[in-house]
Amino acid sequence: MTGSTLARRSLGRRLRKLRAAAKLSQSAAARAVELSPQSIGRLEDGQSTRVSGLHINALCNLYGVSDEERRLLLELGQEAREATKSGGSWWRAYADLSPDGFEHYYSLEEAARRFTSFQITMVPGxxxxxxxxxxxxxxxxxxxxxxxxERRVEMAVRRQERLQDREFEVDLYLSQAVLNHQVGGPSVMERQCYHLITIGELANVSVRVIPHSVGSHMGLHVGAFVLLEFDTLPAGGSIEPPVVYVEGFTGDLYLERDTEIDPYRHALEHIRRVALSQDESKALIGRIAREYRA
Known part of the structure; x- marks a missing residue:
């Protein structure tokens, strides 16, 4: 689903800019091409929606785009549809047990080339x-x-198959507090610590810990987040911009503007400076695991 997700995002972003340049509201664009405002909104947000090549052509006519821009938009739409047809999303089998919006996040994670996460209280899924x-x-x-x-657990385990993709880079930064919270009790935490050590030995995975001794640092003020970065799209050859994902108890945030993402990149630079090295982190995680066993 990689092509589908990224193509939809690129298509939506371009159509939103064209509509804004034409000084039209989503409702006005929807009426002109016989779609609902909700469909225009989902299309511009890069969400899955039933919009055909005829609708894209109609929007191109409405916005007065160039032939080159029309060709690219139609290619992106076709790329998204073909990628969707070529294979189903495995996580849809668990849709009845997943929160609203889960498909959007999982499709982004599945499409990402690089996953960078900072966590304060919990090990990321x-x-x-x-x-x-x-x-x-x-x-x-x-x-x-x-x-x-058990189905939710099965879903989480299956999600981790992505870690075996050597082209998928994972950088994980954990506050030491994550290792000290006894989720499931000492024996569960012991196994979780050793799992982090094992996963951290993969060539494409880095696990680093920010120890308590650091004291106040930027990560404590920013909070937990995930930065997803992507590769180029076949259509147009452009690189998809990154997304910062912030999970909330009652709703999630997807940040895509440079002004929103830059502060998180700055925070990551600070977090990297105060985090232990991979070897030092492995030693600390191992010590905590042995303490749980004792």
Missing amino acids: LLQTADYRRAGEWTMHPQDSTPDV
């Missing part, structure tokens, strides 16, 4: 053991049935 995830699921969904919880 991409690197959780099944037992760690299970403990969290029971905390968040105590009313659910055991089969439903």
Whole structure:
């Protein structure tokens, strides 16, 4: 689904700029091409929507685009449709148990070339053991049935298959507090610590810890976030801009503007400076794992 996700984002971003240049509202554009305002909004946001090449052509006519721009927009639309047809998204099998918006995040993560995460309290889902995830699921969904919880755990484990892709780069920065919170109890945390050590030995994965001894640092003030970076698109050859994802209890944020992303890049520079090296982090994680065993 990589091509589908990135092509939709690029198509939507270009169409939004063209509509703004034409000084038209989403409602006006929707009426002109016989679509709903919601469909125009989803299209411009890079979300999956049933918009055909005829609709894109109609929007091009409305906005008065050049022949070259029309060709590129139609190619992006075709690329998105072909990628969608070529294979289903594995996570859709779990849609009934997932929160609203889950498909958008997973499709972005699946399309990303680089995943950079800073976490303050929890190990991110991409690197959780099944037992760690299970403990969290029971905390968040105590009313659910055991089969439903196990399906969520299965989904989390399957998501981690992406780590075996050597072209998918993962940089994880953890506050030491993440390792000290006893999610699931000492034995679960011991296994989680050793899992982080094992995953951190992959050539495409880096796990670094910010120890308590650092004191106040930028990450504590910024909070947890994920920076997703992407490759070039076949259509047009442009590089998709990055996305900062901030997960919230009642809603998530997707930040795409340079003015929104630059502060997070600046925070990452500070976090990298205060984080232990990979070898030092491995030693600290190993020491904490042994303490859990004791």
